Amino acid sequence: EAQVTQNPRYLITVTGKKLTVTCSQNMNHEYMSWYRQDPGLGLRQIYYSMNVEVTDKGDVPEGYKVSRKEKRNFPLILESPSPNQTSLYFCASSKKQGQNTEAFFGQGTRLTVV
Amino acid sequence: AQTVTQSQPEMSVQEAETVTLSCTYDTSESDYYLFWYKQPPSRQMILVIRQEAYKQQNATENRFSVNFQKAAKSFSLKISDSQLGDAAMYFCAYRGNRDDKIIFGKGTRLHILP
Secondary structure (H helix, E strand, C coil): CCCEEEECCEEEECCCCCEEEEEEECCCCCEEEEEEEECCCEEEEEEEEEECCEEEECCCCCCCEECCCCCCECCEEECCCCHHHCEEEEEEEECCCCCCCCCEECCCEEEEEC | CCEEECCCCEEEEECCCCEEECCEEECCCCCEEEEEEEECCCCCCEEEEEEECCCCCCCEECCEEEEEECCCCEEEEEECCCCHHHCEEEEEEEEECCCCCEEECCCEEEEEEC
């Protein structure tokens, strides 16, 4: 089954404790990205990757890191989480261009930083 | 920079009636894709319908159809015969052909009244 898998689904952590949210896709998609969703703000892009070893900042990259060592995986790293990073996070993947260009989403990660 | 605007934060419709959700966008590109995503309480992002800008014919998927007005940069979603399961947050999204980035509107929460 074609899917994007995110883990964990829920996470409560304390300020400053490093964490990683994993994302994996099995569709051989070139393009992967991370979004955060906050009430009234919609989905905002944090980072994206157009292929292996190619990453770039989205609209709200501060406080986040990513890596793309393999095509299927695109982890999101919070080195020192703060309460303002409490949010709902989504990983998405898509083919680079051409047909079927919609994004496929993971199930979301609800992160709470206390 | 491209932008997507959904001017209706919330809407309500009676079950079995028809409702239209508005979306406008701004872009200087001539070739792009537009999408409507549905996010039910489960948080999963589900593709409802897609429209290629080069196609003049409006896309239709069962009870869901769009009114795509390229010159006006308008992309509204019409839901016919509304059902309780249609209750969700709906996001309009734009994807250009240059950098693969997907831009989302802030969403419209749709309530279905029994």
